[in-house]
Amino acid sequence: MTGGAGFIGSNFARHILGSHPEDSVVNLDKLTYAGNLENLRDLEKDPRYRFVRGDICDRVVVREAMEGVDAVVHCAAETHVDRSNAGAGEFLTTNVSGTFTLLEAARERKIQRFVAVGTDEVYGSIAKGAARELDPLNPSNPYSASKAAADLLARAYWTTHRLPVVVTRSSNNFGPYQYPEKVIPLFITNALEDTPLPLYGDGKNVRDWLYVLDNCAAIDVVLRKGKDGEIYNIGGGNEVENVVLTRQVLHLLGKPESLITSVKDRPGHDRRYALDSGKVAALGWKPAHSFGAALEATVAWYRDHEAWWKPIKSGAFRAYYEKQYSSR
Numbered sequence: 001m002t003g004g005a006g007f008i009g010s011n012f013a014r015h016i017l018g019s020h021p022e023d024s025v026v027n028l029d030k031l032t033y034a035g036n037l038e039n040l041r042d043l044e045k046d047p048r049y050r051f052v053r054g055d056i057c058d059r060v061v062v063r064e065a066m067e068g069v070d071a072v073v074h075c076a077a078e079t080h081v082d083r084s085n086a087g088a089g090e091f092l093t094t095n096v097s098g099t100f101t102l103l104e105a106a107r108e109r110k111i112q113r114f115v116a117v118g119t120d121e122v123y124g125s126i127a128k129g130a131a132r133e134l135d136p137l138n139p140s141n142p143y144s145a146s147k148a149a150a151d152l153l154a155r156a157y158w159t160t161h162r163l164p165v166v167v168t169r170s171s172n173n174f175g176p177y178q179y180p181e182k183v184i185p186l187f188i189t190n191a192l193e194d195t196p197l198p199l200y201g202d203g204k205n206v207r208d209w210l211y212v213l214d215n216c217a218a219i220d221v222v223l224r225k226g227k228d229g230e231i232y233n234i235g236g237g238n239e240v241e242n243v244v245l246t247r248q249v250l251h252l253l254g255k256p257e258s259l260i261t262s263v264k265d266r267p268g269h270d271r272r273y274a275l276d277s278g279k280v281a282a283l284g285w286k287p288a289h290s291f292g293a294a295l296e297a298t299v300a301w302y303r304d305h306e307a308w309w310k311p312i313k314s315g316a317f318r319a320y321y322e323k324q325y326s327s328r
């Protein structure tokens with residue numbers, strides 16, 4: 001797998017090693033600002049787990065890491081929309097060129113299954129109903145445009161080269177080990193520190209929330225049972241307005257709503273995402289966690305893991321965050 005030191009990747013590595021005793025995992029990760037070996041400490045002593053530090057754009061490293069591998073689950077990416085709006089260069093390099101480098105190596109190594117982990121953001125904002133896999137793509141920001149390019153390229157490697165690719169497109173994940181620039185861990189940790197929660201625009205944008213362990217289970221199902229060349233939407237079925245989510249977080253922590261601060265909207269801010277997940281359901285997957293219970297567990301995890309997020313929030317993140325919000 002790639003990107004195993006990030007949020008979804010570290011949860012996925014733990015899921016695979018925990019639920020498939022016959023499997024082993026090679027984790028190729030560059031350790032960007034979002035990659036953190038603390039996310040994987042409990043796996044380090046497992047003889048079925050190996051970490052390789054390297055860039056998915058580096059042909060030599062990628063080729064070596066794929067030696068003896070039968071499936072690739074590609075999670076590595078630049079992932080934060082606000083960062084892509086501030087500067088898109090790394091997004092194009094990692095998300096597009098990096099995916100290309102992996103696809104080429106996978107062809108050469110005759111990999112039997114390549115899972116390109118993608119996002120619902122490629123469909124753009126959905127006014128009504130829910131996006132299906134063959135709907136037109138309409139990405140609004142540099143991050144989602146780079147992800148659309150990556151997942152189309154991956155599918156082209158199936159159509160043209162018969163590389164056995166499957167693509168997942170999931171909705172917004174939340175849960176343990178999520179970097180605290182994303183809204184749920186940012187708002188939980190800000191509330192724990194009694195600092196303002198910066199709600200963009202009118203707070204009425206809607207996201208469909210998916211507990212990360214449910215996404216990991218779905219990626220696992222697609223990895224094993226997905227059909228070559230197919231795309232699978234993975235949605236949580238929990239559409240929530242940001243302002244409602246924010247109040248829920250504050251309520252769970254016993255903090256006042258006066259911490260909510262309205263700030264200038266994100267440029268190009270997609271209003272609503274929604275997915276039809278019927279296709280992955282037909283493979284036998286459905287979310288195992290209710291939104292309320294998963295949000296409560298997530299809030300409890302951040303409350304109990306201050307030693308994980310405090311160093312992140314006091315390091316380079318602080319400089320990023322202060323720059324980001326000085327303009328709002």
Ligand code: NAD
Nearest residue numbers: 003005006007008030031032034035055056076077172173
């Ligand atoms: P993340 O930002 O938490 O982690 C990304 C990981 O990729 C980090 O460990 C980082 O070090 C690594 N990485 C970045 N550039 C790299 C490079 N050039 N070479 C090697 N490693 C590199 O990301 P996440 O939120 O866990 O997202 C994982 C994947 O899932 C991404 O492809 C993302 O687009 C997709 N996705 C995320 C969500 C979500 O809500 N988080 C939803 C849908 C899809």
Ligand code: DAU
Nearest residue numbers: 079080081119120121171172181182183198199200205242
């Ligand atoms: O939909 C899947 C996508 O979800 C993934 O592909 C991305 O990698 C992931 O970052 C996420 O993108 P979003 O832009 O939806 O997530 P974010 O947590 O940045 O924002 C969620 C919503 O909360 C969005 O409507 C913007 C709003 N928001 C976000 C931040 C960081 C705020 O109101 N205030 C904030 O400070």
